[in-house]
Structure formats: C-alpha cells, structure tokens
Amino acid sequence: MIDVTLYSRPGCHLCDDMKALVNRVARSIPLTLSVIDISTDPRLEDEYGQEIPVLVVDGRKAAKYRISESELTRVLNARRGGASESGGAGGGNEAP
Numbered sequence: 001m002i003d004v005t006l007y008s009r010p011g012c013h014l015c016d017d018m019k020a021l022v023n024r025v026a027r028s029i030p031l032t033l034s035v036i037d038i039s040t041d042p043r044l045e046d047e048y049g050q051e052i053p054v055l056v057v058d059g060r061k062a063a064k065y066r067i068s069e070s071e072l073t074r075v076l077n078a079r080r081g082g083a084s085e086s087g088g089a090g091g092g093n094e095a096p
Contacts, residue, residue, distance in 0.1 A: 001030050001031060001032055002029065002030065002031040002032070002057060002058060002076055002079050002080055003031070003032055003034070003057070003058050003059070004022060004031045004032065004033045004034070004055065004056070004057050004076075005033075005034045005035075005036060005055070005056040006018060006019055006022065006033065006034070006035045006036065006053055006054070006055055006056075007036050007038050007044065007048050007052055007053060007054040007055075007056070008035055008036065008037060008038065008052055008053050009037055009038050009039045009052060010037065010039065012052055012053065014052070014053055014065060014066065015052055015053040017066075018053045018055060018063075018066070018067065019033075019035060019053075021067070021069055021072065022055070022072065024069065025069060025072050025073055025076065028073075029073065029076045029077070029080070031076065038052060051064050051065070052064070053065065055067060055072075057075055057076065057079055058079050062075050063075075
C-alpha cells in the first residue's frame, strides 16, 4: 500500500481538486490517503504557507498546486515498482 499525504487547508479549491483526483486514482492503485489541515499547526503553516496543496508520496514531495491524473498514476506506479504500467509519454521529470 502506498502512503499518500495531502497538505491542505479548508476553503482551498486546489486542495479539493487534488483530493478528488487522488481519490479517483485510488480506485485503480491501492493507497492510503491522509489529509493534513496545515491551519491547525503553526509549524506546518510556516512550512507550506501559500504553497498548498502539497502532495507527498511515501515521504517524498510529488507535487504542489496541481498534478495531472496521468502524472500521479505514473508516480504511484513508480513507487510500487510498476512504472511501465502507466504507458504514458513520460518526461522523466521526477527526481529519483
């Protein structure tokens, strides 16, 4: 199971969009999603501030602001060892 964390805050439409996208992808790729409200923790507010949403996959930042469904699928497949399953045109822009 892949651990996915979404750093968010209430009233953030980009956060809502990213959460919906992760939930769509979760129908085909097993993952656990934790949504963290940064407004409840001053340290997280300082760290992420206006850069939300921030998506972390298995402890590594995967995206901020936006990510496409195909890119998220590619990242998740790479984490579970099935990068070839995505079949998309990969730009290889994810750091190893």
